[in-house]
Structures are given as C-alpha cells and as structure tokens.
Amino acid sequence: MFIKSLDVSRERKTGIYLKEIIVSVIESIGQEHVIQFITNNGSNFTSAGDMLIGLYPQMYKMRCASHEIQLLLKDIYEEVNWVKVATDEARIIVMFMTQYTVLHAAMKEFTKDRQLRQPCATRFASNFLMLQSVLDVENELRLFVASSKWRGFDYCKTESAKRVTEIVQSDFWARGREVIKTIEPLVQVLRLVDSDGSTAGYLYEAMTRAKVAIKERCNSEASKYGRIWELFENHRVNNIIHPIHAATAFLNPAYFCSQNFREDREMKDGINFIHKNLLLIEEKHPFMREVQLYRSRPAILFIATAKTMLQTSHARIWWDYNGDDLPVLKKCAIRILSQPCSASSYLEKLGELPDFEYEEIHMDEDDNSTLTVEGYMDDLMDNDDIAWLDDALF
Structure with missing residues (x-):
C-alpha cells in the first residue's frame, strides 16, 4: 500500500x-x-x-533485499575473474557495435533488429542482461564480423575492431554461457524479491537453494564457485537475511513441511528476535508454547485442508485459515508473512x-x-532457459 x-x-x-x-x-x-x-x-x-x-x-x-542482491552481483562481477573477463568482453562487443550509427544499423540487418543491451550503472544485474543479449545473437555476430560488409567499414580496421573480431571468433561464447548459467539462481532470487507481493517468507529458502544451485552449476569446482560462495555468504549474513527472514522461513508451512526443510540456528535466533522485540509481555509465554506445538506438526493443525493449502495458498493465507488453535502465533505469523523484502x-x-x-x-x-511455493521455487532454480533474465530485470 x-x-x-x-x-x-x-x-x-x-x-x-x-x-x-x-x-x-x-x-x-x-x-x-x-x-x-x-x-x-x-x-x-x-x-x-x-x-x-x-x-x-x-x-x-x-x-532492501533487492538493493543488497544487486550489490552482491556487483561484487561477483568485480572480484570473480572468470565472470569479469567474459562480461567485459561482452561489453567490448556492445560498446563497439553501438558506437557508430551506420555500423549499428548494419549489425541490426544481421540480427533481424534484435538489440544489444547496455548495462545500467545502478542495476548491477544488468551486466548479465547485457551478456545475455550478446549470447542471443551469437550466430548473427559471427556472420557479421566475417562478412564483406564488416570489412568495408573503415571503423572495422581499427585495433578496437580487431579486438571485437578476436572475441567473436574465440571461446567467449562458451565462457559467457557458463557465467549466465552460474549467476541465474541468484538473479532469480532478485526476481522474487523485486516482485510486488508478500515475499518475506520465501527469501531464506530462496537464498539457501540459490547457493546450492551455484555450486552444482559450476560442477562442484571450487576454483569456480569458491569465491562466489564467500561473497554470497558475506552479503547473505550481513546485509540480506534479517532474523525475521529466518523466522518466516520456519513459519512458512509449505517450507516447514517440505523435504528440504532443516531447522537451524538462524531460525531459532529469528524466533528469539520475535519473542524479544515484537510481542506484548502477556503474549510471550503463549507464543513459545505455540511455537513448540507448531514445531511438533500436530494433526489438529495439519488437517487435510491444511495440507492441500500448503501447495495452493500463500503462507499468510494458510495461517489465516488454519491457525485458530495457535492464536498468538497466528497473529504474529500473519503480520510478518504479509511483508515484502x-x-x-x-x-x-x-x-x-x-x-x-x-x-x-x-x-x-x-x-x-x-x-x-514449491513449484515457484522449482521453476526459479531448474529453468535452463536464460530468457528469464530480461523479465527479471525490467
């Protein structure tokens, strides 16, 4: 609102x-x-x-989780050499192809008017959108730099043009796709938190799954994912995940009842944060009793309709419909699960x-x-089509 x-x-x-x-x-x-x-x-x-x-x-x-994930993507670009090299090579192509009007027009003849995207100074994920836009026209750019039309431009006899030709004819394409594939899970989290809705109950799980996916997409090669993981965890702990996010992950019944759920110290710290900061004095004792009851997954709470709603309803709606037997926890869960990130x-x-x-x-x-819940997160992490990136950023 x-x-x-x-x-x-x-x-x-x-x-x-x-x-x-x-x-x-x-x-x-x-x-x-x-x-x-x-x-x-x-x-x-x-x-x-x-x-x-x-x-x-x-x-x-x-x-702001979106802002902090953008800063994480900036650090990955600046500090992970293999990511930076491929991204900078894409930038060289984009800058040269768009520098001269006549050259740009000739390029668009080959790409059927598909454009190369410029990076945005304050949206660091746009570096990867730029890279994707280049990868999307690989065959067209290969044909363009090998054509007589390319050789006919005086611009294309410069050292800058020779560098562009070298990049286009190199293994840049495989390296660029590796970057996009690796960064995709993190940008999908950005897409989640950038959405207009109540996402607080999903950020913790999304970050957990993104970290695992990054390692898998680097084929578990520590030389590839190691530094990304270090940056990821530093930003996650210090800037992105608030204790409330861990608590809402615990109170998100779909995640709580999933095979992926593991109760951890951060979730307990999140519950402690709620107990210390968000409750009236008279609510503190019943709150902890109800947390322990919820934690035991009682049949009175997880009846047939409640189990169905795990797959069909937002976590806030689930608590509103099913949480009457845990009134203090229900009130708290609805309030914090209704929030954006x-x-x-x-x-x-x-x-x-x-x-x-x-x-x-x-x-x-x-x-x-x-x-x-589960289907949305699976779509985020399992989608191999990189067309998502355009929608994720703009």
Whole structure:
C-alpha cells in the first residue's frame, strides 16, 4: 500500500530530518499498524532507522533485499575473474557495435533488429542482461564480423575492431554461457524479491537453494564457485537475511513441511528476535508454547485442508485459515508473512522520480496475493532457459 511521497530535494537529508518525516507518517497511520522499515545502507537512513526503533520498539528495520542482491552481483562481477573477463568482453562487443550509427544499423540487418543491451550503472544485474543479449545473437555476430560488409567499414580496421573480431571468433561464447548459467539462481532470487507481493517468507529458502544451485552449476569446482560462495555468504549474513527472514522461513508451512526443510540456528535466533522485540509481555509465554506445538506438526493443525493449502495458498493465507488453535502465533505469523523484502517494486511504480527520496514503511495489511511455493521455487532454480533474465530485470 503506497501512502505518500515527499519532495525533499532542497533539504539536508540528515538522520534526524528523515526520522521526523517518517514519524509523521507513522503517527498518521497509527503505530500499532506499522511493522517494518525497509531502507538502504546509507548512514543517514541507518541512523533514522535506529531512532525509529527506539521510538517504536515493536517495529523492526531491515535493508532492501533487492538493493543488497544487486550489490552482491556487483561484487561477483568485480572480484570473480572468470565472470569479469567474459562480461567485459561482452561489453567490448556492445560498446563497439553501438558506437557508430551506420555500423549499428548494419549489425541490426544481421540480427533481424534484435538489440544489444547496455548495462545500467545502478542495476548491477544488468551486466548479465547485457551478456545475455550478446549470447542471443551469437550466430548473427559471427556472420557479421566475417562478412564483406564488416570489412568495408573503415571503423572495422581499427585495433578496437580487431579486438571485437578476436572475441567473436574465440571461446567467449562458451565462457559467457557458463557465467549466465552460474549467476541465474541468484538473479532469480532478485526476481522474487523485486516482485510486488508478500515475499518475506520465501527469501531464506530462496537464498539457501540459490547457493546450492551455484555450486552444482559450476560442477562442484571450487576454483569456480569458491569465491562466489564467500561473497554470497558475506552479503547473505550481513546485509540480506534479517532474523525475521529466518523466522518466516520456519513459519512458512509449505517450507516447514517440505523435504528440504532443516531447522537451524538462524531460525531459532529469528524466533528469539520475535519473542524479544515484537510481542506484548502477556503474549510471550503463549507464543513459545505455540511455537513448540507448531514445531511438533500436530494433526489438529495439519488437517487435510491444511495440507492441500500448503501447495495452493500463500503462507499468510494458510495461517489465516488454519491457525485458530495457535492464536498468538497466528497473529504474529500473519503480520510478518504479509511483508515484502524490498522497496524497489514500489519505487518502480513511482517511476523513480529524480531528486525524490523514498523509503518504505510496511503495514499489517490484508494482502491476499498468492505465491505458489514449491513449484515457484522449482521453476526459479531448474529453468535452463536464460530468457528469464530480461523479465527479471525490467
């Protein structure tokens, strides 16, 4: 639910200033309806978030998962040499082919008007969209650089053109496809959190599965996936996964009842976070009793209709329909499972207007959006068609 935007282009966006304008919004909504505050990693917003938590202790703050995954993709590009080399070679092709109008027009004759994508400076996943756009026209570019039309351009007698020809006629194509195949699971997580819906209960599982998929797609070669895993885990622990995400994974009944589920320390820490920060004093004891009952998968909770809804309904809807015997846990689960992980989808709706600052405050809303659980995640991780990337980014 979008409530308002503010033009702060002429203001000094200090932490105190941001805190004051956000407080005014919270008070207009009613603090009992505000659950989470999603922000970027700017020091002013971090400071504002800290002050907000001090004022509203039953609210929590987290970083925008979409933004943080973009930063992870940036680090992978910059620090994993085999990824960087193939991506930079694609950039050399794109920059040269689009530099001259006449040359670009001739290229499009060969590609049947299919375009080469330019990377976006602030959307680091677009590096891989650019690479994909080059891979999509492999045969056409091979024919173009071998044609008399290519040789007829003065531009194509330069050292830059010779470099492009070398790349097109090299093993770049196999290396480029390897990069796309490896990065795909992570960009699919980006696609998930960039969507306009309640995704908090799915991020933890998605990141877990993406990490495994990256290793598999590198044929378990440590020299390929090792550094990616290091970057992945650093960003996952420090910037992407909040304790709430681990708790919502535990409270997502479809994941909880799946063969892939493994209860871990992060999930217990997430439940502890809820117990410490989000409950009234009188709710704490019944909350823990109900967590333990849920954990035992009682037949009274997982009746036939509940089992069917594991495959058909969003986790929030499942709790709303089936959770009456665990009232405190039901209330908490519905509130946190209703939340998004990112502010990016809301910014895109606003058109990302220049000189405006937006942060998302998320409410306890009656969201009836449905996310297919296991099938959706399987589609994300098992799809070998790289056409997904275009939809994932734009």
